[in-house]
Amino acid sequence: MIVLDRKPTITDVAKLAGVSMKTVSRVINKEPNVRDELRDRVLKAADELGYQPNFSARSLAGVRSFQLAYLFGDPGGDYAHGVQIGILDACRDAGYHLVVEQIDVDAPDAAQRTATLVAQLRLDGVVLSPPITDHRGVLDALKRAGVPYVRIAPDEALDGSPYVQMDDAKAAEELTHYLVDLGHRDIGFIKGHPRHAAGRLRFEGFRRAMEARGLAVQPSLVEQGTFSYGSGIDCAWRLLRRRARPTAIFASNDDMAAAVAAVAHESGIEVPEDLTVVGFDDAPIAQVVWPPLTTVCQPIREMARAAADLLIGRAADKDRDSWPDPVPHRLLAHELRVRRSSAPPGERTVARARR
Amino acid sequence: MIVLDRKPTITDVAKLAGVSMKTVSRVINKEPNVRDELRDRVLKAADELGYQPNFSARSLAGVRSFQLAYLFGDPGGDYAHGVQIGILDACRDAGYHLVVEQIDVDAPDAAQRTATLVAQLRLDGVVLSPPITDHRGVLDALKRAGVPYVRIAPDEALDGSPYVQMDDAKAAEELTHYLVDLGHRDIGFIKGHPRHAAGRLRFEGFRRAMEARGLAVQPSLVEQGTFSYGSGIDCAWRLLRRRARPTAIFASNDDMAAAVAAVAHESGIEVPEDLTVVGFDDAPIAQVVWPPLTTVCQPIREMARAAADLLIGRAADKDRDSWPDPVPHRLLAHELRVRRSSAPPGERTVARARR
DNA sequence: CCCCATATTGATAGCGCTGCCAACGAGCCG
DNA sequence: CGGCTCGTTGGCAGCGCTATCAATATGGGG
Numbered sequence: 001m002i003v004l005d006r007k008p009t010i011t012d013v014a015k016l017a018g019v020s021m022k023t024v025s026r027v028i029n030k031e032p033n034v035r036d037e038l039r040d041r042v043l044k045a046a047d048e049l050g051y052q053p054n055f056s057a058r059s060l061a062g063v064r065s066f067q068l069a070y071l072f073g074d075p076g077g078d079y080a081h082g083v084q085i086g087i088l089d090a091c092r093d094a095g096y097h098l099v100v101e102q103i104d105v106d107a108p109d110a111a112q113r114t115a116t117l118v119a120q121l122r123l124d125g126v127v128l129s130p131p132i133t134d135h136r137g138v139l140d141a142l143k144r145a146g147v148p149y150v151r152i153a154p155d156e157a158l159d160g161s162p163y164v165q166m167d168d169a170k171a172a173e174e175l176t177h178y179l180v181d182l183g184h185r186d187i188g189f190i191k192g193h194p195r196h197a198a199g200r201l202r203f204e205g206f207r208r209a210m211e212a213r214g215l216a217v218q219p220s221l222v223e224q225g226t227f228s229y230g231s232g233i234d235c236a237w238r239l240l241r242r243r244a245r246p247t248a249i250f251a252s253n254d255d256m257a258a259a260v261a262a263v264a265h266e267s268g269i270e271v272p273e274d275l276t277v278v279g280f281d282d283a284p285i286a287q288v289v290w291p292p293l294t295t296v297c298q299p300i301r302e303m304a305r306a307a308a309d310l311l312i313g314r315a316a317d318k319d320r321d322s323w324p325d326p327v328p329h330r331l332l333a334h335e336l337r338v339r340r341s342s343a344p345p346g347e348r349t350v351a352r353a354r355r
Numbered sequence: 356m357i358v359l360d361r362k363p364t365i366t367d368v369a370k371l372a373g374v375s376m377k378t379v380s381r382v383i384n385k386e387p388n389v390r391d392e393l394r395d396r397v398l399k400a401a402d403e404l405g406y407q408p409n410f411s412a413r414s415l416a417g418v419r420s421f422q423l424a425y426l427f428g429d430p431g432g433d434y435a436h437g438v439q440i441g442i443l444d445a446c447r448d449a450g451y452h453l454v455v456e457q458i459d460v461d462a463p464d465a466a467q468r469t470a471t472l473v474a475q476l477r478l479d480g481v482v483l484s485p486p487i488t489d490h491r492g493v494l495d496a497l498k499r500a501g502v503p504y505v506r507i508a509p510d511e512a513l514d515g516s517p518y519v520q521m522d523d524a525k526a527a528e529e530l531t532h533y534l535v536d537l538g539h540r541d542i543g544f545i546k547g548h549p550r551h552a553a554g555r556l557r558f559e560g561f562r563r564a565m566e567a568r569g570l571a572v573q574p575s576l577v578e579q580g581t582f583s584y585g586s587g588i589d590c591a592w593r594l595l596r597r598r599a600r601p602t603a604i605f606a607s608n609d610d611m612a613a614a615v616a617a618v619a620h621e622s623g624i625e626v627p628e629d630l631t632v633v634g635f636d637d638a639p640i641a642q643v644v645w646p647p648l649t650t651v652c653q654p655i656r657e658m659a660r661a662a663a664d665l666l667i668g669r670a671a672d673k674d675r676d677s678w679p680d681p682v683p684h685r686l687l688a689h690e691l692r693v694r695r696s697s698a699p700p701g702e703r704t705v706a707r708a709r710r
Numbered sequence: 711c712c713c714c715a716t717a718t719t720g721a722t723a724g725c726g727c728t729g730c731c732a733a734c735g736a737g738c739c740g
Numbered sequence: 741c742g743g744c745t746c747g748t749t750g751g752c753a754g755c756g757c758t759a760t761c762a763a764t765a766t767g768g769g770g
Contacts, residue, residue, distance in 0.1 A: 007474065009756055020720045025758060033718055052474035056415040057756035060725045064758095065411070076639065081436045088457045097476060100455050102443045119362065119407035121452060229643055255643075262645045284431065285643060288584055288610075290617045364726055375750045380728060388748055412726035415755050419728095 001048060008049040017045035028053055055097065064315050065122040067097050068308060071114065073105040073132040078283050079300060083129045083152060086304025094312045099123070103132055111137030118145040125149060125311025127304065130196050148314055148323070150307040155197035162328045164307045168198050171296045171334040172205025173212075175278055176250065178294075178336060180213045183344045184248040184276060188221040190235045190260070192252035196227065202252045202280060221246050225256050232259025240267055240275075247276065247345035254279035254286040257293050261341065265290075272343035282337055291340035299332045306330045356403060363404040372400035383408055410452065419670055420477040422452050423663060426469065428460040428487040433638050434655060438484045438507060441659025449667045451479070458487055466492030473500040480504060480666030482659065485551050503669055503678070505662040510552035517683045519662045523553050526651045526689040527560025528567075530633055531605065533649075533691060535568045538699045539603040539631060543576040545590045545615070547607035551582065557607045557635060576601050580611050587614025595622055595630075602631065602700035609634035609641040612648050616696065620645075627698035637692055646695035654687045661685045 004012065010028070014021045019038055026034050027042040034042075045051075059065035070087050072080040084100065091098050101117055103110050110132070118126070118141065126149040132138050134155040142149045143161075151163040179187055189206055192199025203222075210217050220242070223235035232251060236259055239249060251257035257279030261271050269275050271291055279286055282297035310328055314320065359367065365383070369376045374393055381389050382397040389397075400406075414420035425442050427435040439455065446453050456472055458465050465487070473481070473496065481504040487493050489510040497504045506518040534542055544561055547554025558577075565572050575597070578590035587606060591614055594604060606612035612634025616626050624630050626646055634641055637652035665683055 007756095010758095011756080021757080022720060022759095023718090026719090029758085033716095035718070038719085050474075052471060054415070054477075054756050055475050056411045056420070056477060057725090058758075060409070060411040060415055060727090060755090061757040062725085062759075075440050077436070078433070081432070084455065085430050085457060088455070092457075097454050097472075098456075099452050100439065100443070101453075102440060102447075116407060117452075119405075120410050122409075122411060258643055262643075265645050285640070288613055288617070288640060289644060290620045365728095366726080376727080377729095377750055377752095378748090381749090384728085388746095390748070393749085409726050412755090413728075415725090415757085416727040417729075417755085 001050065004049065007054075008051045010051070010053070012049055013042065013045045013051050016049060017041045059122045065124050066095060066315075067099060067121065067123055068311055069099045069101060069117065069121065069123050069126045071101050071103050071117075071126060071128050071132055071138065073103055073130070073135075075102055075104075078285075079281075080129060082300035083127070083304040086301035087127055087308040089301070090305045090308035090312060094309075096124070096308075096312060103138070105131045105135055110135055111141045114138045115141040115145065118142065118147045123147050124315035125308075127307045127311065128152065128154075129304075130155075130198065131193070134195070134197070146321075148311055150310050152303055152307050153196075153198055155195075160327060162310050162323060164303045164310070164330045164332065166298055166303065166332050166334045168201035169205035169208070171298075171336075172202040172250075172280070173209040174205075174336055175280070175294075175296055176206050176209035177213070178338070179248050179250065179276065179278065179342070180209070180215065182248075182276065182342065184246075185215060185345075186218070186221065186244070186246045186248075187215075188223070188239045188246035188249040189217070190223050190225045190232060190239070190249065190251040190256050192256075193226045194224065199227065199252055206250055220244075225252065227253050227255060229255045229259045232256030233263055236260040236263035240264060240269065245275075248342070249275065249277050251277065251279050254281045254283040254293055254295055257295070257341070258285050258289040261289050261291070261293070272341050273346055276342040276345070278342055286337075286339070294339045294342040295337050297335040297337050299334065303330070303332050306332065356405065359404065362409075363406045365406075365408070367404055368397065368400045368406050371404065372396045414477045420479050421450060421670075422454060422476065422478055423666055424454045424456060424472065424476065424478050424481045426456050426458050426472075426481060426483050426487055426493065428458055428485070428490075430457055430459075433640075434636075435484060437655035438482070438659040441656035442482055442663040444656070445660045445663035445667060449664075451663075451667060454478070458493070460486045460490055465490055466496045469493045470496040470500065473497065473502045478502050479670035480663075482662045482666065483507065483509075484659075485510075485553065486548070489550065489552070501676070503666055505665050507658055507662050508551075508553055510550075515682060517665055517678060519658045519665070519685045519687065521653055521658065521687050521689045523556035524560035524563070526653075526691075527557040527605075527635070528564040529560075529691055530635070530649075530651055531561045531564035532568070533693070534603050534605065534631065534633065534697070535564070535570065537603075537631065537697065539601075540570060540700075541573070541576065541599070541601045541603075542570075543578070543594045543601035543604040544572070545578050545580045545587060545594070545604065545606040545611050547611075548581045549579065554582065554607055561605060575599075580607065582608050582610060584610045584614045587611030588618055591615040591618035595619060595624065600630075603697070604630065604632050606632065606634050609636045609638040609648055609650055612650070612696070613640050613644040616644050616646070616648070627696050628701055631697040631700070633697055641692075641694070649694045649697040650692050652690040652692050654689065658685070658687050661687065 010021050010024050014024045129152045133151040153165050154163045225231040225235045249260050260277045264271050279293045279295040282295045286293040286295045365376050365379050369379045382394050484507045488506040508520050509518045580586040580590045604615050615632045619626050634648045634650040637650045641648040641650045
């Protein structure tokens with residue numbers, strides 16, 4: 001181990017290894033056409049000096065920056081945090097760094113903020129998650145700047161950019177079939193935020209499954225939520241104080257399902273004895289409320305990882321200035337998680353619902 | 356608005372404004388000693404071109420990078436997310452960017468990962484939150500690299516670096532006094548992770564308050580948790596199946612308090628009628644369990660903001676290569692949040708506890 | 711045995727910006 | 741009025757790296 005009075009540069013490594021700077025650069029960047037002997041010498045020299053490339057210089061001089069950015073909207077979310085962890089997994093493996101930025105979807109300057117970000121930082125790619133994944137202005141700013149981006153769980157998939165998603169509709173179908181198989185007929189549904197694709201798709205899956213079983217979706221049992229716990233509380237009250245109360249409630253996410261459980265509890269309705277409650281996402285809250293929620297596990301972390309990997313892979317593929325055709329996308333598998341918030345409807349509750 | 360066929364550079368702005376690059380640089384960086392007239396001309400030119408400085412070039416050429424990093428350990432946490440939002444608030448205002456990195460405290464390469472990070476990226480500062488805020492190896496790596504850092508809620512405050520915290524002990528004292536004032540005498544306590552300062556301080560505050568009121572801390576009513584929901588479950592079981600059950604339980608954070616509420620519920624013990632449960636932090640979970648938890652609001656976001664502001668302020672203060680004396684630190688105010696999980700002990704429960 | 715395609719290596723010119731220092735004028739003191 | 745400081749502006753080197761292209765070596769076909 002050799003210690004310099006300053007951070008070692010590529011020049012130091014080159015001198016020590018007795019090769020040119022360019023050869024060192026080739027080795028560091030794993031470029032081909034370097035003899036094994038030289039490669040070893042360079043690697044050894046770099047190791048002895050504890051050399052680490054300077055990312056600012058790299059991105060200034062070259063076409064790659066080894067930097068991704070993650071734009072998220074929701075300042076509160078487990079969701080955003082999960083996505084971030086997934087991206088970081090990918091970055092760690094690829095030697096990338098991650099810059100994060102929080103952008104309020106409803107702020108008028110969302111697009112401007114995005115434009116500024118990509119103008120100041122050379123980025124190899126940007127990952128977007130809902131709700132900004134569907135923000136026109138943000139997408140346009142990215143497109144104009146020529147920065148590749150991948151959308152997670154996008155609304156209109158067809159903006160020509162790659163995306164990563166799970167099959168929300170199919171998962172909702174499966175969950176609904178599960179409820180019907182338990183014996184539920186009068187199933188309440190709490191929709192998600194109208195602007196989120198996931199919300200629409202989950203309802204669509206529910207609708208399809210009900211239809212497939214010859215059951216009607218009763219409009220009076222469908223409430224419009226926004227994915228927030230608070231909206232779940234409101235919807236739950238409306239649903240539970242009907243005289244013909246449903247025997248099961250399908251909430252479009254776990255936050256709202258947790259809210260339903262809370263309202264039920266407060267109303268003296270036992271879950272799952274008097275009411276089955278199911279959620280969606282398998283968020284942390286699902287295992288922390290009483291009873292733990294039956295839900296669908298959304299592979300957030302894996303989706304985010306896949307998104308970042310697409311970006312990193314593309315950046316590695318030099319001299320490409322557009323995505324391959326067809327545009328890459330990934331569909332990740334979900335999984336039904338049956339916990340204690342679901343059970344067959346009791347006699348009592350069926351009678352009440354039928355009344 | 357003038358459009359070039361490439362991103363405008365400082366040279367473009369200089370030409371348009373009819374001044375030297377250096378003057379543009381001065382204006383962009385808000386340096387003094389530029390005549391107002393020139394400043395206006397430069398600003399106007401920059402605006403017309405839509406000029407944005409290139410951060411890579413800035414950090415390569417200069418001594419500032421306008422970049423902070425946030426190192427966090429816990430991959431699951433609301434806490435880490437809250438801190439991040441606070442840092443982003445500060446960054447947004449100061450025109451900084453934030454790089455994030457997740458480092459497992461227990462991984463043997465934590466220090467190495469930190470060293471690599473700071474060797475690759477020129478950083479104006481690093482924010483640390485528990486538990487890595489107390490990781491010796493990480494702190495040493497930062498010190499060796501000469502990168503300023505601020506610790507949030509540090510354990511041993513005296514490593515000579517600035518820190519931001521709340522008064523955990525005092526808050527715990529207040530919460531305990533509140534419980535005693537309600538009439539509770541037999542109060543169970545669930546400690547936090549032994550390696551976290553916050554855990555120790557909260558217990559210390561509890562102990563002091565009990566002593567001040569002439570009450571004994573019963574060792575049999577003190578359990579060691581780890582801040583996790585799961586550990587809360589275990590501790591709650593142990594506490595609640597004693598024949599002399601406490602009338603109140605003080606959990607060192609909200610996750611564990613939520614666990615206590617869940618166990619109580621499962622055991623047929625009503626909260627708060629049969630058992631008062633209080634937590635700490637005012638995490639999202641506190642308002643999402645039933646009943647909502649009485650807790651102490653920890654100003655995470657503000658603490659993080661303050662930490663980032665210290666770093667940014669120091670970076671702005673050119674040619675300083677160490678912190679001013681005395682080393683800056685901030686103590687932020689907490690607040691008691693009384694919700695529905697706490698009530699005076701009922702006759703029945705007092706009788707049982709006394710038995 | 712020569713020529714050209716291919717593999718391997720090096721020299722050099724910047725990338726866009728800031729640090730340093732020189733240049734210049736104005737104001738001030740003695 | 742000389743010599744000084746201070747405020748203001750510009751010139752230029754160079755941060756650490758990669759892209760480009762030239763230079764050289766290697767090998768096969770004609």
